[in-house]
Amino acid sequence: MDQSTPTTGQPAADETVDAPTSDRVLGAPLVELKNVNKHFGALHVLQDIDLTVRKGEVLVVIGPSGSGKSTLCRAINRLETIDDGTISVDGKTLPEEGKALAQLRAEVGMVFQSFNLFAHKTVLDNVTLGPRKVRGLSKKAAEAEAMTLLDRVGVANQAGKMPAQLSGGQQQRVAIARALAMHPKVMLFDEPTSALDPEMINEVLDAMVALAQEGMTMIVVTHEMGFARKAANRVVFMADGQIVEEAPPEEFFTAPKSERARDFLSKILTH
Amino acid sequence: MDDFLAGFAELFARFDVLGAFWVNIQLTFWAALLSLVLGTVLALMRISPIASLRWAGTAYVTIFRNTPLTIILTFTYLVLFSQLALSLSDTLDTTFFWFAVIGLAVYHAAFVCEAIRSGVNTVPVGQAEAARAIGLSFLPAAALVIFPQAFRGAVAPLGNTLIALLKNSTVAAAASVSTETSSLMRTMIEFRPDLMVAIFLTFALGYVILVIPIGLVTTSLSRRLAVKR
Ligand SMILES: Nc1ncnc2c1ncn2[C@@H]1O[C@H](COP(=O)(O)OP(=O)(O)OP(=O)(O)O)[C@@H](O)[C@H]1O
Ligand SMILES: [Mg+2]
Secondary structure (H helix, E strand, C coil), rough: CCCHHHHCCCCCCCCCCCCCCCCCCCCCCEEEEEEEEEEEEEEEEEEEEEEEEEEEEEEEEEEEEEEEEEHHHHCCCCCCCEEEEEEEECCCECCCCCHHHHHHHCCCCEEEECCCCCCCCHHHHHHEEEEHHHCCCHHHHHHHHHHHHHCCCCHHHCCCCHHHHHHHEEEEHHHHHHHHHHHHCCEEEEEECCCCCCHHHHHHHHHHHHHHHCEEEEEEEEEEEEEEHHHHCEHHHHHHEEEEEEHHHHHHHHCCCCCCHHHHHHHHHHH | CCCHHHHHHHHHHHHHHHHHHHHHHHHHHHHHHHHHHHHHHHHHHHHHHHHHHHHHHHHHHHHHHHHCHHHHHHHHHHHHHCCCCCCCCCCCCHHHHHHHHHHHHHHHHHHHHHHHHHHCCCCCHHHHHHHCCCCCHHHHHHHHHHHHHHHHHHHHHHHHHHHHHHHHHHHHHHHHHCHHHHHHHHHHHHCCHHHHHHHHHHHEEEEHHHHHHHHHHHHHHHHHCCCCC
């Protein structure tokens, strides 16, 4: 791995990361991207991406529109294929297709910008589908756990409703519960709050902060600096398909090193 | 006028008009069932991640959608029966009936496949991505997430295919099903050419009466089953 950027140097497994916002103990590398490249036609969307996320780490990915953040996220559970390089989760390289890939995806939770709850199923059935059909849990066991999870994200009273009857904030919290029901090793969030009305953003962020505090490994694409400051160990700044800079959140937001990042931050701060 | 009515009454006494319609309804029922199964499999093939299956599905649809039904039915009759001497029953009529069902199903499966595919297109890609993200592989994702929504979006085009199938069932005459409506109409007109307009209207009206409820039911079903997003 390229160690030339000082901030990519990782502490040993049992050391604490020096992020001022967190005293989490980080474990072994869980998600590792090595030399990942991806093109959409002539567009080089991911350029030599090297990234390691350790167990228990919360990583925030930030950057201008079109910089490749979603593509990076989607590549990690292979919703997008990559041209070359390797991506591994918990030591296992992403399989090409078939059962092994489905297996791996079950271990990587994903929360989408547009929620993507199964529109023809109730909230409860949304959460139990994976555990029942992928993990083979009984209906009773799956529902009991689903109710616990829905309660944790504060939407247990909506269990019998259809997704379309819920507010965006409630739908997104159900989506988080649905992903958690699979007991993922890592959770990916692709701009989970950017499709929400402002008054609903906090209820989703609160659920995410709680999750981070419980020790979940998370990769979060978001421009919510409050969340990054409160929960992230590290911020990665992407531009034009490259990782331009990475730093603990406080350091990144107060003293960005690159011109691109300073420029970007000045734009989102004036909004 | 009395003469006309008397002639008509005689025709109905002599020919089993309702029985002929019943044959077409049965042809339609079995062909609809079979083509729904076959069309669903074809639609699955066409959206599957395996290129050769996609190719085979496309080839099937292209061939059968563009071949006249008469040709297909004549072919099933000539090849399955005359050449291969395949028999599906003790009586010839029953054998011909099932050949016609097979021919009709094989042809309409191509249209069913396209109707279902149009339904699949009403399902946002995010649904499939969410299904894959929780670890469902292609078949369970299709069976549990995509197709249940796709069928709801495909009710209207499937209804149109069913209507076409009912009307096309008269082409079964080409597979030697002589008891169905168009064959009977021909016999009746040959018997009483003076009543041919009335005979024609009888059969035409019979189909209108059968088709209109299908249209009404599918329209209301498609509204009621629509997935709210
Ligand atoms: N399926 C696709 N086909 C072609 N180009 C694509 C596709 N998906 C994304 N792109 C392009 O790739 C680039 C990176 O896209 P990506 O969605 O990863 O950016 P992003 O950083 O998530 O942006 P945003 O903040 O707008 O969500 C963009 O220029 C986009 O237009
Ligand atoms: Mg994006």
